Amino acid sequence: MQDVILLVSTSAIFIFGYFMVKKLDAFLENNWNEQEHALIHGENSLKIGFSNPLMADSLSDVLETYGKQHPDVFIHIFSGEDSELCRELETHKLDIIFLPENTAVSEKIHYNARIVILRCTPVVMKYAGLSIEPIAQNHITQKALWRNSKNTPVIDSFVGCMNRLAVNQSQM
Structure with a gap:
């Protein structure tokens, strides 16, 4: 029973981490594009x-x-x-x-x-x-x-x- 709980909790943490990293990647990519645009066109x-x-x-x-x-x-x-x-x-x-x-x-x-x-x-x-x-x-x-x-x-x-x-x- 403990093995099943450990497996489920580890999987949940892995899935949560995967989605968080995806969101972080999207945020960083968007931020990079904004900075690049500001560098080229920035007043x-x-x-x-x-x-x-x-x-x-x-x-x-x-x-x-x-x-x-x-x-x-x-x-x-x-x-x-x-x-x-x-x-x-x-x-x-x-x-x-x-x-x-x-x-x-x-x-x-x-x-x-x-x-x-x-x-x-x-x-x-x-x-x-x-x-x-x-x-x-x-x-x-x-x-x-x-x-x-x-x-x-x-x-x-x-x-x-x-x-x-x-x-x-x-x-x-």
Whole structure:
């Protein structure tokens, strides 16, 4: 008799657990899809792309200032090849990109541009904890590109914070 009760109770717990895990999976999948949609179309997010991830730390002061002014905006940093970044800017998946100064950009992209000076800084590998050190410690001229739109207060505010990095064209 005890064996039957034990078997029935264990089966009930297993079935209950199975349905709970199914509900949890559905919840997590839905949450993942909402977050992905918010990342792509979110008004409270700023998506920045770099062709060289060693340049990202150059904006740490700008990001800190911007974060204090806009604590409700989530900042996402991406890296990729120049052509990928341009395509993502064109399709509105990235808000601002940083490319080498001499990079050719498609004429069909309507963008604003500003020349900025950034520097390569060490980055730490996520899982190994090893530092990747740049060989050159000098400053590198980059081209910042962002969409040309009237409804971009998040981007416009970031560009305003970035003004101190801008190069005056008469200095070149």
